[in-house]
Amino acid sequence: MIPLGKAEILREGNDVTVVGWGGQLRVLEKACDMAARERGVSCEIIDLRTILPWDVDCVVESVSKTGKLVVSHEAPITCGVGAEIVATVQEQCFLSLQAPIRRVCGYDTPFPLVYEKFYVPDELKNLAAIIDVVEYAQ
Numbered sequence: 001m002i003p004l005g006k007a008e009i010l011r012e013g014n015d016v017t018v019v020g021w022g023g024q025l026r027v028l029e030k031a032c033d034m035a036a037r038e039r040g041v042s043c044e045i046i047d048l049r050t051i052l053p054w055d056v057d058c059v060v061e062s063v064s065k066t067g068k069l070v071v072s073h074e075a076p077i078t079c080g081v082g083a084e085i086v087a088t089v090q091e092q093c094f095l096s097l098q099a100p101i102r103r104v105c106g107y108d109t110p111f112p113l114v115y116e117k118f119y120v121p122d123e124l125k126n127l128a129a130i131i132d133v134v135e136y137a138q
Contacts (some may be wrong), residue, residue, distance in 0.1 A: 009062070012094035013044035016068040019059055019085060020049040024072050024121070031126035038127075041134050051081045057086065058094045067098035068133040074120045077105035093117055099136035102129040 010025070011032065020028045025047055032043035044062050048054050063069045069089055071082040082103045089101060104121045111119045 002049050004050050005055055007049055007058040008047045009044065009058070009066065010047050011043065011045040013042040013066065013085060015042045015066060016130055017044045017046060017062040017066045017132065018070045018126075019046045019048060021051060022074075024074055027059045027121065027123050028072055028126055030123040031130060034123060034127050035130045035134075039131060039134070041130060043130065047106070054081075054085065056088055056092070059089060063089050063093045064096045067096055068099045069093075069097075070104060070126065070129045070133060071101070072098035072104040072121050072126050072129075074106050076108045077103055078108045080089075080105055102133055104129045112137040 010029070018028050019098060025045070028045055032045055035041035044066055046059060046062060050078055069086075071085050073080055073082050075081065077083075080103075082105055086101045087102060088099070104126050106119050106121065
């Protein structure tokens with residue numbers, strides 16, 4: 001059984017915290033592998049596992065260490081769970097942040113299922129966000 005409100009750190013890292021859940025984790029692992037291979041970026045990947053409640057302490061501790069955060073989910077960017085995560089981290093980690101927090105999400109528009117591959121964030125969109133936050137701080 002998965003404990004409610006307890007995230008799991010799937011991969012330890014030092015350069016950027018990457019948060020996701022569900023099917024998006026496979027995409028994030030690919031993006032983080034590409035970031036490591038192409039740019040030498042060390043990503044800390046956190047699987048929230050549950051989004052209400054979500055593990056604020058785990059995410060805040062990680063962001064305090066890395067100074068950077070990318071949140072990725074498949075829902076629209078407006079009013080998505082990522083917005084709550086970003087707001088909470090911004091409040092609790094403001095002095096630790098070295099770059100603006102990035103959200104990689106779906107678009108704020110309905111879409112037919114035939115276009116799902118264009119709607120759902122892929123590894124390249126996530127890789128771009130990871131590189132943006134890492135290079136912002138340099």
